[in-house]
Amino acid sequence: MNRSIVIVFFMLLGAPCLAHVGSPDVYFQGDAGPYHLTVMVRTPQMIPGVAEIEVRTDAPGVHQVKIVPLYIVGTGSKYPPPPDVLLPSKDDPQYFTGKLWLMASGSWQVRIEADGDRGAGTLAVPVPAFARSTLPMQKGLGALLSGLMILLVLAIVSIFGAARREGQLEPGQPSGPSQKRAARTAMAIALAIVLGLLSLGGWWWKVAAAERAQQMIYKPPQLLASLLPGGKMLLRVGESAWHTRRPEAVSTKLIPDHGHLMHLFLIRVPQMDRFYHLHPAEDKGGVFLDDLPAISAGHYQIFADIVRESGFPDTLVAEIDIPEIPGQPLAGDDSAAIAPALLPDAPGNVDFLLPDGAHMVWERQPGQLRANQLLWFRFQVQDAAGKTATDLEPYMGMAGHAEFVRSDLSVFAHVHPDGSASMAAVELAQASLPGRSSAPTASAGNSMPGMDMGGTRASSQLSGVAFPYGFPKPGLYRIFVQVKRKGYVETGVFDTWAN
C-alpha cells in the first residue's frame, strides 16, 4: 500500500473529538505519585494541531515535568514517543508550560511525568481531540497571496514572452519584428493557459478544502428524542460517519460513565428554571428509554452525555416540547431542580436556597471571572442555621457534579471534582499506566475518605466540593451544582458572568 496514502489515511483518521458542547479544553487535577497536579490542556481548533499544556504543582519540590501523548486504548497506546519537557516559569517554580502535537482525532491521554524531591510519579490526563472548525484566511494574508499571485502570473507571462522573443536567438542577434510579434502571441497564449490553470486550481482548492473539512470536522451523532405514552422518553442515537471512520481511536461502542451509559440533562429554555439529571436505560443498540419523573410543561433543551469504549466522550444535543407530566417519583441517581428564571441581565448570585431550607454557598473569589482561565469553583452547604454541613455523601461516586451552561446554550459542560474529563476516560487512562491494573478504578488516588469512588483532594473536605474548570468564552452562565446529603440530591443554581 502506498505509504503516502497511508499517511493521509491516518491523518484523516486523526481528527480528535470531545464531550461537552462548546467547551473543548481540558481541566484536570490528580496525583502524579507524591505530587498533586492541576492541569489545563488547551486543545487545537484543527487536528493535527498543537495543544498547549499548563501544569501547576500543589507544593514545591518538583524539578522537571515531562509530557507524552498517546491514545488511551488500542495499538496507538503501546509505543509512547519520546517525552517533551515542560518549561518551568521563571516567576513561579510550581508552574510549567509546554506544547504538544495531537496528530489525530481520538481519545488521547497526556501522560505527565513529574520528577522531584520525593521521587517520580505519572498522571494520565484524558484529552479528547477533535477538529472543530477550519480557519478562514485572514484578509492580510489573502491580500499578500493575491498580490504575489498577480506578480507571479505577470512574471511567468513575461518569461514566456522573452523566451519566444530572444531565447532562441544567437547571442548578440537582435530580435526583429517577427520575434516581437511571436512573443506577443506567446504571452497571450501563456496568459490564457495560466488563467485557465488558476481557475482549475481554484476549483480544486475548493473541492479539496471541502473534502478535508468534511472528513476532519467533528460532528456529534444525531439524537432523536420523542415522548411515548405513559410518560416515557425515547432517545435514539444516530450513526456518525466521523465515529465509524475511527474505529479504534474513537469507536462507537458505549461504556458506562460512573454507572450509567447515558447522563441525560433536560433544561427548560430559555429561562433555565427547570433542570433534570436523568439516566435512561439502553433498550437496544443506540435506543434509550426513560420513565420520566414529574416534569413541568415547556420547551426543553436536551444534553446527553455518553462515553465510547475508547474513552471518547460525546454530548448529544436535541430539543423537545414536553407537556405537563405527572411522572414517577425521582428514583435512583435521578435528580431535579427548580430555580428562578435566568434573566438576561442577571446580576449573579453566590447563595442558593435549597428545598430543605439549607443553603448552598459559592465561595466565589471577589472580582471578575475571566474566560479561558483555570478557575476553582468551591461550594459549601450550610444548614438552615447557617452551620456548615459536613454530611455530604458521594453522588454516583463523586463528591459532586456541576453543569456549566451558557445562557445561549452554546456551552454545556458536565464537570466533576477531578475536572472536565469523563470519569470513564480517567479510569481507562489511569489503568493504562505502566504497572497499573487493567481493571479501571475510578479516580485512583483521589477518592474521598470513606468513599469507593469519586472525590478529590480539593473536594475531600466533607463540608464542600470544588471543581476545576474554565469558561470557554465570555458571557452569562448558569451553574447547576449537585451534591448528595442524607440520601437526597440537592442542586444549587448560580448565575455568573465571565469576561
Added chain:
Amino acid sequence: MAQTIPLGLQTQPAEQSASVSRESAVPWFVWSGVLAVTSIAFGLYWDISWHMTIGRDTFWTPAHLAIQFGGILAAITCIVLIFSTTFSDNPALQSASVRIWGFRGPLGAFLTAWGGVTMVTSTPFDNWWHNSFGLDVQILSPPHVVLGLGIWGVGVGCLLLLLARKNRATGAAGQKLDRLFLYLASLLVLLHMILISEYSDASLMHSAIFYRAVAIGTPTLLIAYGRASGHKWGATIIATIYMALMLAAMWIFPIFPAHPKLGPVYTNVTHMVPMGFPVLLIVPAFFLDLVMNRFVSRGKWFLSVVSGSAFVAALIAVQWPFGIFMISPAARNWLFGQIYFPYQMPPSMYQLAYQFQVFESTRSAFWLSLGIALVASILSARVGLAFGDWLTRIRR
C-alpha cells in the same frame, strides 16, 4: 561557442578570447544550479522520509534546510547573474541574455527566480493550510502544488541555464555539460515521480490509476529531455539515473537509525523509512527512444501516437507482472523495500501492502481510465516533442 560571438558587436580580440575561454568551460552558475536542484530533490525525499519516520516537523528540520539551501543557492545565483548582466558593461554577457522588465540575464535565471518566489509564496499558503486543515503529509495539496510549481521553476530554470550554455558549447566542455544535463534532467524526472507517488504504489499496479498517473506528464519529460540531451538513448539514460537514485535512497536511508517523535505510534520504527521501489521507467523510456530513433523522419503527430502508445504498452507490460512480484513474499526484503512501513501504520494494515487495491470499482471504469491514460500519454508525447525541440534551440 566561440564562433557565435555576434558579428554586430565591437568586441576586442582580447575580450573575444576571454569569451571563448568562458564558453568552453562549465560556468560557475551551472554548477551552482545543479547543486541547488540536487539539494532540493534530496531535501524533498528526506522530508517525506522524515514524515514517515519521525513525524515532528519544524521549519528547521535538516530536510527542510536542504530544500531551503537549494532555493537560496538558486536565488542567489540568479540575483548575481541578473544584476551582473544588467549592470555589466560586458557586451558578451549582455548579448547572451534576454530582457524582462528592464533587467537582463539568461532566460533560465529569470525562470529560476520565478520559481524561488513561487516557493516562498507557498510557505505562508502552506502554513495557513496547516492551521486551517491540520498539519498534513499529503503530497498533492494546493499549497504543495504551488511549492511544486516553484521547484519546477527552479529546476527547469537551472536546466535552461545549462542548456543555453550546452547548446553553444563544443568539445570537452560540451561533453561535461551533456553529462550534467542528463543528471539534472533525471532529478527533474525524480521530482515529478515524487509528486505522483501517491498513485504509483505497488498495490495500485493492477489499477488503471497507476498507469494514468504515470502517463500524464512523464512522457513529456522523458521525450523532451531525451531530445534536448542530443543523445540517441537520452530518455533511457535519464530514466536509468532516476531509478538508480531512487534505489540508492531506498537502500541507504534505512541504514540511519531514527524513532518517531509524535504519537500515535503504530509501528515502532527504528530507522529512516524510505519511499518505495521506483517505477520501472527504464523500459518505457527505452521504447520511447526506440520509436524516436526508428521514425525520426516522420511527422510529430505520428511520433506522438506511436511513442505515447508504446509508452503505456511498455509500462503495462512491465509493471503489471512486477506488481504481482511486489506484493509477493519475495519482495519483502531490503532489496525491494516491501518491509518498510511508516510509524502511522498499524501492523494490522501491513496486509494492505501485500494485496492489490481496487481503485476503479467497475470494469468499464477501469478501461475508461486506461483509455484516458493512453490519450494522456499521446498528448504528453506531443507536448514533449514540442518542448524538446524548443529546448534544443535555446541559446540564451
